[in-house]
Amino acid sequence: MMKRYFPALAWLPHYQARLFGADLLAGAIVTVMVIPQSLAYALLAGLPAVVGLYASILPQLVYTFFGTSRTLAVGPVAIIALMTGAALSQVATPGSAAYLEAALVLSLLSGAVLVVMGALRMGFFSNFLSHPVISGFLTASGILIAASQLGGLLGIASNGFTLWERLSTLWQNLPDIDPLTLAMSASVLSFLVWVRRYGKTSLKRLGLPAAAADLLARTGPILAVVATTLATWLWQLQTHGVAVVGTVPAGLPPVGLPWPDASLWQTLFVPALLISLVGFVESVSMGQMLAAKRRQRISPSQELIGLGMANLAAGVSGAMPVTGGLSRTVANYHAGAKTPAAGAFAALGIGVVTFTLTDWLYYLPIATLAAFITVSILTLVDIATLRATWRYSRSDFTAQAVTIVLTLGEGIEAGIIGGLVVSIALFLYRTSRPHSALIGRVPATEHFRNVARHEVETASHVALLRIDESLYFANARYLEDTLYNLVASRPALEDVVIVCSAVNLIDASALESLEAINARLKDSGVTLHLAEVKGPVMDRLNKSSFPQQLTGRVFLSTYAAWQALRRSTD
Amino acid sequence: MMKRYFPALAWLPHYQARLFGADLLAGAIVTVMVIPQSLAYALLAGLPAVVGLYASILPQLVYTFFGTSRTLAVGPVAIIALMTGAALSQVATPGSAAYLEAALVLSLLSGAVLVVMGALRMGFFSNFLSHPVISGFLTASGILIAASQLGGLLGIASNGFTLWERLSTLWQNLPDIDPLTLAMSASVLSFLVWVRRYGKTSLKRLGLPAAAADLLARTGPILAVVATTLATWLWQLQTHGVAVVGTVPAGLPPVGLPWPDASLWQTLFVPALLISLVGFVESVSMGQMLAAKRRQRISPSQELIGLGMANLAAGVSGAMPVTGGLSRTVANYHAGAKTPAAGAFAALGIGVVTFTLTDWLYYLPIATLAAFITVSILTLVDIATLRATWRYSRSDFTAQAVTIVLTLGEGIEAGIIGGLVVSIALFLYRTSRPHSALIGRVPATEHFRNVARHEVETASHVALLRIDESLYFANARYLEDTLYNLVASRPALEDVVIVCSAVNLIDASALESLEAINARLKDSGVTLHLAEVKGPVMDRLNKSSFPQQLTGRVFLSTYAAWQALRRSTD
Structure with a gap:
């Protein structure tokens, strides 16, 4: 404890003549x-x-x-x-x-x-x-x-x-x-x-x-x-x-x-x-x-x-x-x-x-x-x-660039505060429009990849949507738009699975959006499922009534979701 | 185009007497x-x-x-x-x-x-x-x-x-x-x-x-x-x-x-x-x-x-x-x-x-x-x-609570701005100390889970570290601390794999931290690998010299990393 606040106590008691010479010269x-x-x-x-x-x-x-x-x-x-x-x-x-x-x-x-x-x-x-x-x-x-x-x-x-x-x-x-x-x-x-x-x-x-x-x-x-x-x-x-x-x-x-x-x-x-x-x-x-x-x-x-x-x-x-x-x-x-x-x-x-x-x-x-x-x-x-x-x-x-221009043009304080604000704003902007991908099964494996980049198995009545960002207030509405557009563009759709492998947080705003999505998809006759929800995220969801409202299931893995949903109709 | 900016053009030309009656009453x-x-x-x-x-x-x-x-x-x-x-x-x-x-x-x-x-x-x-x-x-x-x-x-x-x-x-x-x-x-x-x-x-x-x-x-x-x-x-x-x-x-x-x-x-x-x-x-x-x-x-x-x-x-x-x-x-x-x-x-x-x-x-x-x-x-x-x-x-x-207290106690502007700032600050704080987990293989599967929550296979010379957050300036130093502590606490360690399944972004600050980690682990005789790096993240990394500097490899999946690293010594 004393050593933590007085780090000198760690070396001073063991100080030796040999060290003294080197230190004095330095x-x-x-x-x-x-x-x-x-x-x-x-x-x-x-x-x-x-x-x-x-x-x-x-x-x-x-x-x-x-x-x-x-x-x-x-x-x-x-x-x-x-x-x-x-x-x-x-x-x-x-x-x-x-x-x-x-x-x-x-x-x-x-x-x-x-x-x-x-x-x-x-x-x-x-x-x-x-x-x-x-x-x-x-x-x-x-x-x-x-x-x-x-x-x-x-x-x-x-x-x-x-x-x-x-x-x-x-x-x-x-x-x-x-x-x-x-x-x-x-x-x-x-x-x-x-x-x-x-x-x-x-x-x-x-x-x-x-x-x-x-x-x-x-x-x-x-x-x-x-x-x-x-x-x-x-x-x-x-x-x-x-x-x-x-x-x-x-x-x-x-x-x-x-x-x-x-x-x-x-x-x-x-x-x-x-x-x-x-x-x-x-x-x-x-x-x-x-x-x-x-x-x-x-x-x-x-x-x-x-x-x-x-x-x-x-x-x-x-x-x-x-x-x-x-x-x-x-x-x-x-x-x-x-x-x-x-x-x-x-x-x-x-x-x-x-x-x-x-x-x-x-x-x-x-x-x-x-x-x-x-x-x-x-x-x-x-x-x-x-x-x-x-x-x-x-x-x-x-x-x-903002930091440099502001520092040169407006002075030191403006430069550093401006740089700070811009970098935070850009990070928030980036996370507010998350990357998402429809994924499909790489044949004969348990792996799922982006349908746009790979040759994968899909089914017209199932959409596996991987969201590559934590879900929070800044992107909650974006999530709604993404899902509504997906459902509107695929009339044959019966099941939507949100793959949450990259979702590290679902805050109260995103929870409300998920509830709204769930209700709206239900009205359209589409069942909503989740997959690969992480432990801490699921612990939190269980404190809300969302798991009871959810029309579909929470699957442990994308593969499990695919097996269950494909089997049900094929 | 006209309809986009004058949405009335979408319904006005088709207006009928039947609609007129209902609308007039309303x-x-x-x-x-x-x-x-x-x-x-x-x-x-x-x-x-x-x-x-x-x-x-x-x-x-x-x-x-x-x-x-x-x-x-x-x-x-x-x-x-x-x-x-x-x-x-x-x-x-x-x-x-x-x-x-x-x-x-x-x-x-x-x-x-x-x-x-x-x-x-x-x-x-x-x-x-x-x-x-x-x-x-x-x-x-x-x-x-x-x-x-x-x-x-x-x-x-x-x-x-x-x-x-x-x-x-x-x-x-x-x-x-x-x-x-x-x-x-x-x-x-x-x-x-x-x-x-x-x-x-x-x-x-x-x-x-x-x-x-x-x-x-x-x-x-x-x-x-x-x-x-x-x-x-x-x-x-x-x-x-x-x-x-x-x-x-x-x-x-x-x-x-x-x-x-x-x-x-x-x-x-x-x-x-x-x-x-x-x-x-x-x-x-x-x-x-x-x-x-x-x-x-x-x-x-x-x-x-x-x-x-x-x-x-x-x-x-x-x-x-x-x-x-x-x-x-x-x-x-x-x-x-x-x-x-x-x-x-x-x-x-x-x-x-x-x-x-x-x-x-x-x-x-x-x-x-x-x-x-x-x-x-x-x-x-x-x-x-x-x-x-x-x-x-x-x-x-x-x-x-901050929004309510400020609105009541300081007025409307203070309330809404305070709530905005606090919610952004809390989000940044949360992402600045990301959840991370050492993971091991669920026996006889290709799945990897948190060693603290599950019975999994591990090896003393390999650490598989899953970081549950995008890597950016606010948590770059935290990443360094996490890795240095890991290496300091495991003397037998030879290979560290950062599992990036939940990493949606690596910004310039995090890149510098990764470079520093790579160099420092190299000095300690530990090889650094990455696994499950997403397409857009890898595209960006390839614009830097990091992939060339990296002492280890970039594995497509955690399972591939486990196979390669385990085989190399067992």
Whole structure:
């Protein structure tokens, strides 16, 4: 019981020196690697860069105790940062104290939502975000984020929630491009792209072992940060038009609760809910993938609690909303983390950095961070999945396309809610017009197949109708139409058998329709039978008076129905 | 083609004198019968009584040409009147010119909604209002309407949207009860209840044929109207505290288009949509029932157009929204109507009444109409259905209970939308945790049954898992969990067969989950197979690369899978 709510109790008592060494090394490596992205994603959310560091300290420490994934690393991530920025811009001006306070409220709210969902075991809610909707949302967000970074890369201002707003403000400010910033962006971008594509191979060619080469190649961003920061300091580039991070408060994050008025909590509730859901989906699918590789299991409900506690920790330590981050988790995994302790060591490492190096952050160019975000984010844009979805299912593609168009054109909330609603509506529409088939006996067997696809035995006075869907309110009337049309088109018909092998549910509406069908067929002199009704469905039917009303019988199998009805007249 | 859009072309050219006599008689009878209800439902909507007459003229005439039901009579009905009143009270004060204008706008809007839905063949939308939600809504509306008439019966004022508002304003005004009104209400109520229960039997005992007795008993309301109107005129009761209908404009309805500002159209759109849906559902189910009795068919799409044209006609002729009314339709049916011409004759009859008798309406007591509404409406309250739903399905009952509680406590719109949302959510929740069963072979047959319910053959290295639900985004993750738990709990497992006999759909999310399951089982040394995949589902799978990735085979039947896998090791 205790272990369920404090998963750390499962590994902490057995912690050994051997694990300590590996975890400490992984923690140190992750510390170095996540600094650029932590700073960058805070800026993406419109927050001071240091807020990204804060978000990598206490939240990660807290997750260590409450999370079930051995390797997940928690902190600010791009999508959540984008969603945070969109939510906060609705309630305050970026850069103001109110904006920062709203960020803390958003962290607390999304933490509360996650913890409550975890306690009530409501993780299944996230299942309603279908894969196509999520991948569409990620693609669109990637495009939005890339557009939002163009301003930083060019040294001009851009703002807005939608792609068009972003691009039109950029267009207006295009004459103000700063050449020095552009030069720096171009160098950093080229360097990052080069490192990402050829870094590992080049280092291996220099004689490094594969693992070390891989790790070293991942330090490209921190090298870019150090180099451009030093250059800016050396030549005082900030006085020549290069935007820099500027003054950040030194020391550890301030701990305390924000106390805004009640209306702010209300306004931010829906954004917090969406941030929680998206963060949870992203984090859990990554956690599951990594756990599977090591034959471990994670508990989605406890993950909700772990991520929720991490966000509550963010809210009280001056930080933005967090979730499991792909790049920091992969770094942690490849750096050889054995237990969640590695995450704790990384958190401590970032704490030390925050305590000691904030003076240097003054000189860090915004353009470097924008280049970093741009390079990382374009991996989100996944055209191959779009194409695969189109090929596989027009219906899924529709949901995906709606998500993308709404996200780009109307903003993040509209995109994700629209995708959710469209995918549910399309599913309901599909089930509201079920596939059904008249079936006949494959000669000399007990098998029955669609008369339109196979050579089968039939009889003019018997119709075997297989309905390929649960019978519920949305298709109850359709069922009536199908049967009435069948009876109207076959004057010789005496017996109709509804084959229920694919009927997993008959709800009260469908029951009423079956009663109506039974009565109407009786008036027409046609007997209604059922076959292959599943146990749970029959149990329920027996609670109604339908089995007594039924003019015909309930057969265990289609074959039994065929034997009985054929014999009766042949 | 022409006949599809103008169903009147199907019967009008063949119209004969023999039919004319029957239709004319039916029309005359219906004219007399629907006057009280037309007046009463207009008052229920907070509109001048004469608006109810207007709503029975042009709309009925227009429906005659566009509707497909032979006997449906169109006009104001109780539920629609209640919904109309609730919608209009949000935008204007009852009794004002703006209120009346808004009623016309509502008619036009709901007419437009219906015609558009008919043209786009979107009648299936109404299927999403499940039977339990509709019956719950009718029951709650019946209670609301009865409560709203208490004021009229007692001669005091009451208002509000919810049951509590109604009852509390009634309670406050209770000291103002008018004794004369109360006496009149009590007499009319007793008379109407007596006629309804014993009228037909008594008349038959007096020697009348059954059909004539039935018809004459139905004229009870008009007798009450005539008697109380005459009494009021004779003793000038309106000067002694009895509320009367008062001055109504003489003559035919004013024809013209209302021209309010755009915001009114927007505000009334959702109410108009709900009025259209509820009216359509009520009208079509009644029309289908009556058509079935005479072996006729109605076309739901054309009914949408017919009802839509009727409402457009209402909007341009000073009338409130209309739909097929149960009591007027039953009257028409029993009075022997043969073709829609009977409806046209009734419309002309009411036109004559409106033209000539409006002076007399001045003296018609409100209490008489309130008594009429109360007696008619209590048949809507259907406790037996509630009990049956509870017995059959807790899930359906939940949707029904939510509809009732919301309708009574929050108003009509909240009730119907809440019921709709809850029933969809419960359906999705149910399908998100599908029933699944490990199955084994019933000895010496080709049948496979649940191992937990039956004595069947199994093998420790083969698991046959039947999933009783379509695989889609809401249960994709659940599928993964089910399979991973299965594999984790059975170390000897070598082959897993997913039996898809009840799987009617595999969407893109479920496909991704299947791919993940396949890959993960492969890592664990377990082979994944499918069996009994339906034609349309397999067609779709073949558009993806899954069949190539699949480590095992796709078997045509569970028996084939069992034969192949058992043989391979035994």
